[in-house]
Amino acid sequence: MKLLISLFLALSCLISISSADGLKCTLKPADIPSTWIDMVDPCVKVMENQVKIEIEAAMTYLAMGAHFARDSVNRPGFVKLFIEAASEEREHAVKVIEYLLMRGQLTSDVSKLLKFPLRPIREDWGNGVEALSExxxxxxxxxxxxxxxxxxxxxxxxSSFNDYHLVDYLTGDFLDEQYKGQRDLAGKISTLGKMMSTHGPLGEFLFDKKLLNGEL
Structure with a gap:
């Protein structure tokens, strides 16, 4: 059955080829009712902007990972931490896009969400405490x-529309992870600060080893 459907679609494309424009499949778009699309415009715009925010955060974490991967710095534990953080932020951006698509948005051009060039907040950090604080x-x-x-x-x-589904989604999935992540970073800053105040640069070296081994 799947093979027959595929052959039918391929045949439809071949029939609609235009000799002037080259090879093009000009299937007529489906006539889908739009009554199910209920997100209000202000809500759509801030969700679209959130994609940019998440991608910029991911790029900043990548810059942090690259900084600590330099041979002159060489802190593989920090590299691991920040590269993983970059992946998480990228996944958040994808989740926002997937949600908008689920609600009937972004059906024409997803690329409009990002305006290049996108840059990290900065590219150099003096030490681990400074990077964790950032x-x-x-x-x-x-x-x-x-x-x-x-x-x-x-x-x-x-509008009087209360988008309770999106509010619940963001509160449960995103904010819960954000608050846990903030508390984790605050704890790491405290621990590293104490280790460096007691042992100086050796404290950061030991902290990095614990990060690398998953002990923090």
Missing amino acids: ALNLETQVTKSIQEIIRICETPKT
Whole structure:
């Protein structure tokens, strides 16, 4: 049955080839009712902007990983931490895109979400405490952005529509992870700061080994 459907679609494409424009499949788009699409415009816009915020956070974490991977720095534990953080932020961006698609948005051009060039916040850090503090500030900004989306989508100024599904999704999936991540970074900053105040650069070296071995 699947083979017959595939052959039918291929035949439809061949029939619709235009000699002037080259090989093109011009199947007529399906006539889908739009009544099921109910996201209000302010909510859509802040969700689209969240994709950019998540990607910029991912790029900053990649820059952190690259910094600590330099031969002059050589902190593989920090590299592991920040590369994993970059992957998580990228996954968050994908989840936002998938949610918008589920709600009937972004059906024409997903590329409009990102305007290049995108750059990390910075590319050099003096030590581990400085980088972890930057990471905590970054996560706090992302959290505030998600909180703002919740406020806008719960009570949009231009509509009485309460997008309770999106609010619940962001509160349960995103904010829970954000708060846990912020607490984890705050704890790491505290531990590393104490180790460095007691042992100096050796403290950061030992902390890095614990990161690499998954002990922190």
